[in-house]
Amino acid sequence: MSTIFDYAVSFTEKELIPSISLGFLHKVGVFVKVKTPPPLEDKTLTIESQSEKMKVAPTEYMMIEAVESDYATFTDNKDIQGFFDGGAESIFLIIPSLDAASITEAKALDLNEFNTICYSSDYTTVEAADMAIDGFNGIYIAVSSVEAEAEEFQAISENNICFLDLLTSDIGYGMCVATGYHLSRNYWRNNQYYMPQSPEKIGGISDANYARTLLDKGISFFIYDKSYGTYLSFFGNTKQGIAQPYIAYEIQLKSQESLTMWTQENEPTDTLMNRILAERAANKPFDIYERAPYFYLDPDYPNKVTITKSELKYHASGDYDIKIPAPTWVYDFESTVRK
Incomplete structure (x- = not known):
């Protein structure tokens, strides 16, 4: 310590802008229906482009951060187990504000928490297209068992991705496990031929020519081979791969x-x-x-x-x-x- 030097040259610590956190890029919000929601007004929905219709205000929804051990407390949807099978540590359940009135764990929807929104199999792609949130510019991922519906959903925006799953019910597991795997990896990759857990929960494509058709249309899907199993065979849309x-x-x-x-x-x-x-x-x-x-x-x-x-x-x-x-x-x- 020197009096003369401290007098002549003093130092104070400069507060710098903190480094940016990229954790939100690896998080996902998931639209699900709660266990006992109030009855909803019956209405007929049609898909419109996002430029032709108003988006939904974030205040109309709330979110619950859920982990593998407690998500079943809030929803009966079983497909979202796929996120955890794929590697996710937690997910944000997105529910209508009206349905969240009695759920103490629900909090205001914060779009800064995630960059991906998935629609569980609780919602059709037509319903999903009517639920785009104002101010959210990330990736929307849905699932359908009808090829034409998958195409229509993706045509809304280059940020829309849709899986085709040929199961007759509970079709969302493949979408969830692929997304959970994608978001939980240390580096962004396109996940070519990822082999998921519980392949029996996925309606994979068993015809190679049809699979090529889906690839050319940019529809995401798993392929099923009787001898070799079920593999992720495309993830993205016509504009861009998932990464x-x-x-x-x-x-x-x-x-x-x-x-x-x-x-x-x-x-x-x-x-x-x-x-x-x-x-x-x-x-x-x-x-x-x-x-x-x-x-x-x-x-x-x-x-x-x-x-x-x-x-x-x-x-x-x-x-x-x-x-x-x-x-x-x-x-x-x-x-x-x-x-």
Whole structure:
């Protein structure tokens, strides 16, 4: 300790913005019906695009955080056991506010807790399409036993995914176990040919040609082979594989975090040099996500953020350009047998 040095040069700890938490990306909210809900008004529903109808206000729903040992306290739905079989530690049950009046564990729906919403088999895809929540921009996953309904649900938004399950009842287990497995992994992957627990609860596709048709339509499904069992054979939609939206969001958040922290630390002014340094900060996560153990970005593409001068005072402009490779599920060969 030095009086002269402490006098001449003093130090105080600067409070920095905390690192962003990505835990919510691995959580799921699940629409279920409670054990004894009040009677609902009978009405006929039709699927509309989300641009043509109003979304439901979050205040119309509440949520209950449930684990494997207690979810049956709140719902009779058995399919959601699949989330825990797939690896999830907990899930958020989403129920109408009117049904939650007597449930002390229910709390206000918080859309910051998860980035995925699944519709259990308690709801048809037509009902699910009428339950999109205003302000939620994550992934919606549903299940149907009718191919046309699955297509209609996915056509609503590029963030909508639908499983086709050929069981005659309780068709939601496959969707739940695939989603639970996907969200519980340490790194985002497309889960090609994942073999689930309890395959007898999944109505898999047993015809290879029909399976290829579903793949081309971007409908998620399991395939069943009498000799080899049941495997996840596609997960996504026509626009993107299941991993791609999660990768895109995670990298965006980390780029925002890096640039925000750099700005807090350096307090930049609007100069060319500071814009170059800001670019470096925003691009920092890209180098990480191109390499092991992630392999999220296409290393042959110039993934980058470009920052330029803005016409607006106190602003900088930018261009965010990345490429996430699409997953490979099947291979097509032309066979030549030489003799």
